[in-house]
Amino acid sequence: MLRWILALLVIPFLDAVLLAVVVTQYDPLSWVGMIALVVLTGLVGMLLVRAEGRRTLRKTQRSLAAGTPPTNQLLDGALLIAAGAFLLTPGLVTDLIGFLLVVPPTRIPIRMALKRFVVVPYLDRKTDGFASGVVWTAGFPDEQEHRASWSGANGGYGPTRARSDESAGDGTSSDGTVDLGEDDYTVNTDDTR
Secondary structure: OOHOOOOOOOHHHHHHHHHHHHHOOOOOHHHHHHHHHHHHHHHHHHHHHHHHHHHHHHHHHHHHHHOOOOOHHHHHHHHHHHHHHHOOOOOOHHHHHHHHOHHHHHHHHHHHHHHHHHHHHHHHHOOOOOOOOOOOOOOOOOOOHHHOOEHHHEEEEOOOOOOOOOOOOOOOOOOOOOOOOHHHOOOOOOOOO
């Protein structure tokens, strides 16, 4: 988190330095001209964000009408919101980043990279692989580690535990049963058929 805060502080600093260098080194452009350039790029960028936002909204509606999830359109919407924030921040670096996020030829590769390296790994971590379909259907992810704890000593139906008279500390007794405390229940096995 600290990295992102530092990055958000460094970008305006770079903008201020770049603006100062451009104004001092490029004589025909005065401070007034530089301010006009920053305002003009912001306005043009906002018009682009508005047009792309409408286009993305129409694509989202078509996708929903067809019954498909609008994942790409939602990511495009998030990138357009970020582009709007960058374009409203005065400076040449932020305007460049904003224009890269607005224009579709550069936004689409950014969206694909964001999806591949950020969204899918995050969802896989949160859902244990169910989001991308990479799930374990048999065995364990670390087969060697678990093979030693699962054996046929108790019929192959569960992990073997060291036999002792004490509880394992997690509510499991030495015979492999679990004390549920107040949440315990009984199962009636009398067949009345």
